[in-house]
Amino acid sequence: MHTDVPGAESSLRVACVQMAPRIGDVESNVARSIEFVEQAVCDGAELVVLPELCNTGYAFETREEASNLAEEVPGGPATRAWTAAAAKHAITIVAGITERSGDAIHNSAVVIGPTGHVGTYRKNHLWNRETLFFERGDLGVPVFRTGAGRIAVAISYDIWFPETFRLAALQGADLVCVPANWVPMPSQPEEAMAMANVLAMSGAHCNAMFVACADRVGRERGETFIGRSVIVNQAGWPVAGPASPDREEVVLADLNLSDARRKRALNEFNQLLRDRRTDVYGEMLGSDTRPGWY
């Protein structure tokens, strides 16, 4: 069982749900996500991660379609269903959701604990045609204090930016949950590990944090998704998955989140976050004002 006492030893059973939402069928998608949550709970899961945009599907044709399918947080039907499940089973859920907020639509994730909505993350780095439908994230990279540890969220393409992991780690995250709808990368060799998995491993290792990725599978309006959901430990090694590229399934792992703090010390001289040379990095990494070579 997990504990929320910071620094205490804890074993947390984490489940990443790899499923195939259907575009536009919110009711069925939410019901199916709840079935997977129940299955994960039967397997002892205390934290369940669901894929990106899993209430609506991904491949919108127009902004209007996305807007009509989106829901407000925390009042909408998917959030309410997940909140009920989290309360019923005393678990934490992190779920990708198409969110409407006033006139804006966001590619978001809700973090929900046993007592309700903990917080929302909004995808900072939009991929491809998402740019046509969504506003960019405006909530930074928040770290949520939950009964399942200190959790940050990154959505799919966000992990292409090592800054995402770094900001999470610098704010104390033990675990980064990654709802995803990964698509094939150009030039990916067929037999190689998915680059998304490589990036999850790298982000986990360099920051001594756990990373739990719940990707989707299936095909939607010509777009294929690659599955390969994976849970990576704080040393950067997969401890569950990568899952199949094309089947719905749940990957499960027991994580001792305390190791995310302890294992940052690599030896008697080195500690991954303290070794950063902020004096060298200067302002360049966070600044728009320096000339860049693009």
Next chain:
Amino acid sequence: MHTDVPGAESSLRVACVQMAPRIGDVESNVARSIEFVEQAVCDGAELVVLPELCNTGYAFETREEASNLAEEVPGGPATRAWTAAAAKHAITIVAGITERSGDAIHNSAVVIGPTGHVGTYRKNHLWNRETLFFERGDLGVPVFRTGAGRIAVAISYDIWFPETFRLAALQGADLVCVPANWVPMPSQPEEAMAMANVLAMSGAHCNAMFVACADRVGRERGETFIGRSVIVNQAGWPVAGPASPDREEVVLADLNLSDARRKRALNEFNQLLRDRRTDVYGEMLGSDTRPGWY
């Protein structure tokens, strides 16, 4: 043949030398490094990368030992030998070197072109007992304009910090050369890819840059090095190596450095460096003043 016209198509043959220097035997180490350079030239190499500290070996017992073995740049014997070889064969050499500069000793790399010493990089992130002998790098993350493209250098543990790759990319690097003396990481699964290789792939992919790692092999005063030299393309995939964990060898690849600029565009909306959310990253990444969770 390569060309130094920026933006032009170019094919550059790059060699990474995986060798086993012997601690303290500078004359023999330099002679051996030249043999490998000659061998790489016979195979058509136009840029040759040599391992970290390859003039002296790695496992110093005292600072005095390191200081006595170190040499000044560019006047010392190793730099002179590499300069002569670069001139003779009209190539570029990037070589790890134990450098003495006044009272300071640095874990450095020299960049040498056909007309002589181009510049020096000094390791920013010191590993383990290096802290006892070396000063930290004080030259930033420079990008050198050479006949073999725009080259940045990172040494071994430097690539544990994604900021290193990012700073190189933001300053226009086409290729990051990585002289290394990688040691086994705790908890590395025996059958898995070396984490150092994962980090090279991730750094290359996220920045659309080539990465060429020349690691050492062998054992020295109880320390084992892991080899696995690798050349990674701008998409993040190994195109030569990983080499063996324990044999001296040369890995070779032909790189079109122009792809480091062209392939940053992933589709009609996304470009890896432009997609960065510097407004979100803010000052945290380059600042010492924010409270961090270590």
